[in-house]
Amino acid sequence: MSRLQAAIAVTRFGMGARAGDIEAASSDPRGWLEQQIRPQAAVMAGVDGMDQLQSTGDVFAARMRDVAMSGPASPGGATEAQRIIQQRIQREAREGLQREGEARARFGAATPDAFAERWARFWSNHFTVAARNGEMIGLVGPYEREAIRPNVFSSFSRLLGQAVFHPAMLIYLDAARSIGPSTEIGRRRGAGLNENLAREILELHTLGVGSGYSQDDVIAFANALTGWTVNDPRMARLIAAGRGPARRASAPPAGVEPGAAIFIDRLHEPGARVVLGRSYADVGREQAALILEDLAVHPASARHIAIKLARHFVADRPPESAIGRLERVFLETRGDLSALARAVVHLDEAWQSEQKKLKTPDELLVSAMRAAGPQAVFGAAGGMRTVYTSLAQQPFSAPSPAGWPDQAEAWSGGDALMKRIEWADAAARRIARGASPVVFLNQALGDLASARTRQAVLRAESAEQGFTLALMSPEFQRR
Amino acid sequence: MDMLHRRSFLISGCAASLVSLAPHARADTVRGQKLVVIILRGALDGLAALPPLADSDLEALRAPLIDQKAMPLSDGFALHSAMPGLAAMYQAGQAAFVPAVAGPYRERSHFEAQDLLESGQVARVSPDGWLNRALVRAPAAYSAVSIGPSTPLILRGRPVSATSWSPAALPEPSEDTLQRLRDLYEADPALHSSLDAALKAEVIADGMTPGMSGMGGGGRAGLAQYRVQLEAAGRFLAVSGGPEIAVVGLDGWDTHTGQNQMLQQRLSALDAGLGALRTQLGETWDRTVVVAVSEFGRTVGVNGGGGSDHGTGGLAMLAGGAVKGGRMFGDWPGLKPAALFENRDLMPVVDMRSLFKGLLGDHLGWAPADLDSYVFENSHAARPLSGLV
Numbered sequence: 001m002s003r004l005q006a007a008i009a010v011t012r013f014g015m016g017a018r019a020g021d022i023e024a025a026s027s028d029p030r031g032w033l034e035q036q037i038r039p040q041a042a043v044m045a046g047v048d049g050m051d052q053l054q055s056t057g058d059v060f061a062a063r064m065r066d067v068a069m070s071g072p073a074s075p076g077g078a079t080e081a082q083r084i085i086q087q088r089i090q091r092e093a094r095e096g097l098q099r100e101g102e103a104r105a106r107f108g109a110a111t112p113d114a115f116a117e118r119w120a121r122f123w124s125n126h127f128t129v130a131a132r133n134g135e136m137i138g139l140v141g142p143y144e145r146e147a148i149r150p151n152v153f154s155s156f157s158r159l160l161g162q163a164v165f166h167p168a169m170l171i172y173l174d175a176a177r178s179i180g181p182s183t184e185i186g187r188r189r190g191a192g193l194n195e196n197l198a199r200e201i202l203e204l205h206t207l208g209v210g211s212g213y214s215q216d217d218v219i220a221f222a223n224a225l226t227g228w229t230v231n232d233p234r235m236a237r238l239i240a241a242g243r244g245p246a247r248r249a250s251a252p253p254a255g256v257e258p259g260a261a262i263f264i265d266r267l268h269e270p271g272a273r274v275v276l277g278r279s280y281a282d283v284g285r286e287q288a289a290l291i292l293e294d295l296a297v298h299p300a301s302a303r304h305i306a307i308k309l310a311r312h313f314v315a316d317r318p319p320e321s322a323i324g325r326l327e328r329v330f331l332e333t334r335g336d337l338s339a340l341a342r343a344v345v346h347l348d349e350a351w352q353s354e355q356k357k358l359k360t361p362d363e364l365l366v367s368a369m370r371a372a373g374p375q376a377v378f379g380a381a382g383g384m385r386t387v388y389t390s391l392a393q394q395p396f397s398a399p400s401p402a403g404w405p406d407q408a409e410a411w412s413g414g415d416a417l418m419k420r421i422e423w424a425d426a427a428a429r430r431i432a433r434g435a436s437p438v439v440f441l442n443q444a445l446g447d448l449a450s451a452r453t454r455q456a457v458l459r460a461e462s463a464e465q466g467f468t469l470a471l472m473s474p475e476f477q478r479r
Numbered sequence: 480m481d482m483l484h485r486r487s488f489l490i491s492g493c494a495a496s497l498v499s500l501a502p503h504a505r506a507d508t509v510r511g512q513k514l515v516v517i518i519l520r521g522a523l524d525g526l527a528a529l530p531p532l533a534d535s536d537l538e539a540l541r542a543p544l545i546d547q548k549a550m551p552l553s554d555g556f557a558l559h560s561a562m563p564g565l566a567a568m569y570q571a572g573q574a575a576f577v578p579a580v581a582g583p584y585r586e587r588s589h590f591e592a593q594d595l596l597e598s599g600q601v602a603r604v605s606p607d608g609w610l611n612r613a614l615v616r617a618p619a620a621y622s623a624v625s626i627g628p629s630t631p632l633i634l635r636g637r638p639v640s641a642t643s644w645s646p647a648a649l650p651e652p653s654e655d656t657l658q659r660l661r662d663l664y665e666a667d668p669a670l671h672s673s674l675d676a677a678l679k680a681e682v683i684a685d686g687m688t689p690g691m692s693g694m695g696g697g698g699r700a701g702l703a704q705y706r707v708q709l710e711a712a713g714r715f716l717a718v719s720g721g722p723e724i725a726v727v728g729l730d731g732w733d734t735h736t737g738q739n740q741m742l743q744q745r746l747s748a749l750d751a752g753l754g755a756l757r758t759q760l761g762e763t764w765d766r767t768v769v770v771a772v773s774e775f776g777r778t779v780g781v782n783g784g785g786g787s788d789h790g791t792g793g794l795a796m797l798a799g800g801a802v803k804g805g806r807m808f809g810d811w812p813g814l815k816p817a818a819l820f821e822n823r824d825l826m827p828v829v830d831m832r833s834l835f836k837g838l839l840g841d842h843l844g845w846a847p848a849d850l851d852s853y854v855f856e857n858s859h860a861a862r863p864l865s866g867l868v
Contacts, residue, residue, distance in 0.1 A: 358669075412669060414677030421660065421674075425652040434606060434632065436590060456663050461521030461733035463590045465656055472660055474667035 005029040007446035008351055012479045013313065013344075014114035016367025021114075022446040033115045033345045037338050041116035042152045044145055047107045052099050056146060056167055059096075059138040060232055060259025063089075067233050093137040100141030101395035102384055105377065109369035116152075119341055121362075122312055124148045126305075127163035127205060128403035129172040131396045136172055140396035143168035156305065156335030157296035160205060164197070164292060165261045167230040173197035173401060176235065180226040180269025193269070198222035200401045206295040208304030213276060220273040224280065224288040227268025231260045302330035308406070309340070314349045315356040316407040322349040355448065355478035358408035361391035363479065364420065368471060371444035372431040379430040380423075390419050421472055428467035437466030441473075448475050512801065512843055513716045513763060514724045515756065516610070516633070517709075517771035519749075520593060521655075521733030524777040524787050525794025526825065527742055529576055532557045536814035541781050544738060552576075554807045561746035564754045568798050572805040575867070577795040577834055579812050581775055581827030585820075587789035589733070592774035597633035599832065599855045607636025609835065610724065613854045614639035618844040623724035624715045626708045631728055642722070644711060654702070655731045655741075702748040705729050709752035713759025716767065723843065732773060736784035753798055765800035768842050768868060772796075772831060778823050779814055792825030795834055801842060801868050808834075808864060830861040837864035 006026035010017045013033050025032035044050065054062070070085045078086065111117050124144045131137040147166040151159040163169055170176040179185055179192030186192040198221035203209045229235050256262055263285040273280045275291050276298070283290070295301060306326035310318035329343040344350065359367065365387060368376040380387045388394050398404050405411070431440075437457050441449050453473040460466035470476060527544050531537055533555025537545065549557035550566045556578065558566045568574035583601040584592050591604070599609025610633045614621055622640035625631055634641045657678065664671035712725035729749065734741045749771070757764050776793030792812070797804065809829035812818050820826045832855045839845040839854065840863050851859045 408669065412673050414673050414675075414679075417670065417673040418677040421652050421657070425656065429627075433635070434594075434604075438590075450666065452666055453663060456659060458588070459733075459735075460659070461589050461655065462593060462730060465653075465659070465730065466590065468652065468656055469659060469663060473663060474670055477670065478667075 002026050002029060004353060004447040005351060006032070007448045008353070009033050010114070011367070011445065011448065012350065012355070012357070013118065015108055015111075015117050015363065016114070016370040016479075017444050017446065018112075018370045019443045021370075022443070030345050034342060036113040036116040037153055037341045037345075038113075038116070039150065039153045041111075041113035042120040042149045044103070044107045044149060047103050047110065049099055049103050049106070053103055053141060053145070054096060054138065056139060056142040056259045057257045059142060060167075060230075060257075062092075063138075064233055064258050090134060093134060097131055097137050097141070097396065098385060101388070102378075104141070104144075104395055105366065105369065105384060106374065108366040109374055114370070115341075115345075120144075120149050120152050122309070123152045123159060125398065125403040125406075126308065127159070127169070128398045128401055129168045129396075130398045130401075132172075136168065139168035139171065144396075151337075153338045153341065155296070156301070156330070156337055156340075157293055159337065160201075160296050161289060161292055163205070164201060165228065165289075167259055167261050169197070170228055170230055170261055173200050175225050176229045178222065178226050179267050180223065182269060183226075183266060185266060186269075193219070193222055193226065195219065195222040198225055201292070201295065204402055206304065207298060207300040208307075211300035211304065217275050220275050221288075221291055223269040223271070224273050224275070224291055227263050227265060227285065228288065229262060229264055229267060231256050231258060231262045235264075297331075297334045299331060302327045302335070305335075305340075306330055309344055310347075310349075312357075312406055313344050313347065316409075319349055322347050353448075355475060357479050358412055359477060359479055360404060360406070360411055361388065361393040361420070362395070362404075364477065365391070365423075367444075367476070367479075368427065371440060372427070372435075372467075372471075375430045376427045380426060387423055391423060392416065392419075420477070421468070424468045424471040425464075428464045428471065432463040432467050435463070435467075437463055437470050440467065441470045444470070445473075445475050449473070450475060511763070511766045512723065513760070513767040514838060514843060515709075515712055515716070515767065515769040515799075516724070516726045517769065518593070518596070518631070518633070518726070518728045519732045519771055519773040520728055520730045521589065521773070522592075522775050522777055522789060523732045523773040523794060524734055524738065524742065525578060525773075525792070526777070526779060527734075527738065527787075528559050528562070528746060528796075529556050529578055529794050530559070531555055531578065531811060531814070534811070534814050540779050540814055541787075543781050543785060544787060546739075553805070554811070556807060559742065559746050561743050562750040564750045565796070565798060568753075569805055573800055573802055574796070574798040575802055575804040575806055575808060576797065577808045577829050577864070579792045579809055579825055579827050580772070580795045580829040580831055580834060581792050582831040584775070585791065587775065587791075589774060589789070594632060596772070596774050596831065597631060599835070601857075604632075608633035609854050610634050610726065611636030611639055611641070613839055613845065613849075614641065614724075616845070616849040616853055618846065621724065621843070622722040623726065624712070624722045625726040625728075626711050626715075627728055631726060633726055640722075644715065653730050655733065702731070702744055705745075705748040705752040706755050709756040710759050713756040717760050717763045734777070735782065735786040735788060738786035741786075757798075767799040768801050768838055769798045770795060770834070770838060771798075772834075776825050776827075779819060779825060780823065790824035791820045792827035795829075795831070797867065803866060803868055808867070829864060832858050832861040833864045834867075836861065837867045841865065842868045 003026050006022045006029045009025045009029035009032055010021045066085060066089055070082050108117055127148060129140055129143050131140045143166050147162040151162050173196045174194040175197035178194035181193050195218050199218045202213050202218060207213055265284060268284055270282055272282045273287060278294060280287050280290055306323045309326050310322040314322050325347060326343055329339055333339040365377050377384050377387050393404060441454065441457050453475055457466045457470050460469055530545050530549050546559045548560035550560060551557045552569050565574055582596050584595045594604040597608045598605045610623060614623060615637055623634055625634050625643045627643065630643050661674055664674055708727045712727050715721050716725055731745055760767055772795045773793050775789065775791055777787035777790040782788050812826040812828050816822060818826055836850045836855060840847055840850055
């Protein structure tokens with residue numbers, strides 16, 4: 001029984017089995033998961049290519065150098081030199097994003113603490129930012145490493161604050177350009193309030209849709225968030241422009257790194273706020289943070305997070321018992337994420353032998369790399385990118401602020417399945433070299449592999465076909 | 480010639496060994512002989528491809544699996560009617576058969592059997608293949624090509640002049656693989672209905688009508704790959720300065736159910752592929768031997784699904800202008816109960832290694848000592864099959 005439990009621990013709670021993982025977990029499957037509940041376990045480290053990755057500060061420093069090199073925009077459009085610089089910037093950004101995706105995939109494939117990794121990816125998806133344009137493309141990787149990973153075992157309140165006030169989120173959900181309408185700068189430029197971030201925090205990150213907040217709450221919260229922006233040349237120009245005739249870019253505030261999130265008082269809409277019936281005094285910079293703190297421990301947030309976690313670890317339509325248990329732990333611990341992770345581990349509903357969750361493409365590919373080595377994905381013609389593109393889950397490219405869907409129907413269409421089969425068939429040809437699909441099946445799925453699947457793999461007409469069947473078996477497609 | 484140029488001779492780390500062999504050796508020894516090794520993965524039912532119609536026990540043992548239109552050849556054997564091209568080659572003395580052949584392996588796992596067939600070992604699979612070892616001790620500056628996305632075990636091992644090539648588009652999952660997945664998904668209704676939806680869409684996209692199996696009856700590229708791959712092998716071998724040896728692996732021979740229809744399609748595709756290979760080779764065909772083998776044969780009896788299960792003795796097919804054809808090689812052990820292996824399988828009478836040693840020695844000039852002790856280790860007892868060329 002504990003062998004089956006070990007296989008569940010490794011594949012459902014973790015990111016899939018590497019050779020020997022199921023054995024390692026079999027003496028105490030729950031303990032094996034609990035020992036991963038350490039802040040360091042979710043931090044990316046020790047991966048090839050990591051030294052090539054940039055921080056948010058690096059990205060903006062480079063951006064500033066490029067702006068300086070490019071010179072002022074001329075009324076007749078970009079000069080030839082500016083076009084060349086622009087092309088280089090775009091190319092470097094694409095390459096940077098590619099490196100980020102590869103490092104993330106390699107870490108997912110290699111980390112021994114794969115429950116911590118799943119936990120980190122869950123929160124990264126919960127607080128989605130996406131590489132939707134040139135401005136965002138360099139920030140998505142640093143965001144996950146800086147705001148998400150170090151905080152996934154602290155408190156929900158802290159994680160929320162780190163995510164919301166990271167430059168990537170401020171830009172992604174337009175808060176960096178949201179300006180208090182009654183401020184001098186706001187008046188000059190017309191109404192400058194942008195509700196996007198405030199609305200998505202309420203709808204997606206904390207309370208959840210339909211939990212009872214009103215449009216007035218959204219506007220009040222959006223006003224509280226004004227003033228928070230990003231220390232970059234464009235913002236500096238905007239602020240300078242508001243000052244009157246002087247149109248030169250002003251130097252960034254002393255001691256603030258390029259690209260850092262900053263609070264600019266002159267962009268903040270002054271005044272007290274009422275959000276969800278609670279008043280917040282006119283304290284400027286701290287106003288939004290105080291609202292966030294209350295949202296982070298709100299009962300609706302507890303329920304919203306409990307539903308999402310239960311959906312992720314139990315079933316697409318999770319039972320109320322599981323939701324209720326997580327909701328209570330959230331409320332009792334005021335959103336202690338380590339306590340919540342432990343509660344997930346001890347959720348009996350999550351240990352059923354039936355594999356109810358269909359893996360997303362990313363989960364499938366990472367689990368394949370863990371079981372069969374990186375060539376399952378990186379060996380493809382065109383590399384990792386073609387595989388992820390074909391399966392429609394390019395890293396850091398979620399289609400909306402709601403993140404990637406976590407329900408089977410989003411991923412189980414006929415064409416999507418055929419793309420998985422085509423990938424598996426090609427991957428099988430690479431990984432079958434001298435390897436046995438029967439051994440692979442045991443290492444990857446342990447006691448989860450059904451007699452039917454074992455027999456199909458055993459009876460395959462070639463090792464390649466055996467690997468295709470193993471990778472595409474219901475037990476490997478699910479978790 | 481586009482195909483050749485696209486990825487022409489992507490020689491993997493082997494340029495050095497090409498150079499290191501003295502060029503004059505090539506001129507002296509190589510007379511332009513070529514060898515094509517076809518591995519029919521999944522285990523061909525030799526008794527269905529080459530039914531021994533004169534064997535009085537055949538009808539009683541497997542009546543449903545006998546092709547009623549099989550074309551009589553000689554010695555009491557007939558060839559499946561899906562292979563008229565090969566039958567014509569036989570009549571012209573350019574094809575031959577070894578009707579009861581197997582490697583030393585006596586279990587029935589496809590993987591193990593294929594690995595042993597390719598590594599040329601008796602019991603334990605080695606990380607190198609027998610063609611790789613053969614190239615290490617080649618009598619001249621021979622090189623080889625494998626057609627397919629990865630180098631098969633038969634050519635893996637030490638750096639030798641071997642290259643590989645595959646069609647630009649990734650091969651699509653075979654119809655057989657899809658059918659097996661469909662069976663596997665009987666236990667998972669959601670995946671099952673997704674797969675059916677996908678297959679229906681493909682059938683429409685291909686402009687095909689669903690066949691009896693509901694899978695589009697060859698609508699997938701699987702069987703068309705036979706011809707593509709054999710044609711590619713022909714182009715490689717025919718080009719001036721091209722390799723002497725080509726390896727082609729053709730999947731899809733594991734006919735546990737609906738065997739008659741499956742074999743009709745596969746043998747027909749193989750026959751077309753051999754014809755295309757011959758066309759590509761042109762005058763090189765006269766100096767070529769094509770040998771097609773499987774990891775093992777299939778049960779003599781018919782199973783409950785209108786097919787046959789994993790067996791032992793199987794069929795090797797030989798074709799090419801260099802073959803001394805129009806004849807059968809090796810004895811026929813017969814199908815009497817006492818003659819069968821473990822009461823169910825055709826008893827092999829020719830060791831697969833003997834067949835390969837005969838070809839390497841007589842056709843391509845390998846030294847017998849190298850064949851006995853290096854290419855096929857400790858294989859003195861498996862005497863080379865003589866008279867093939």
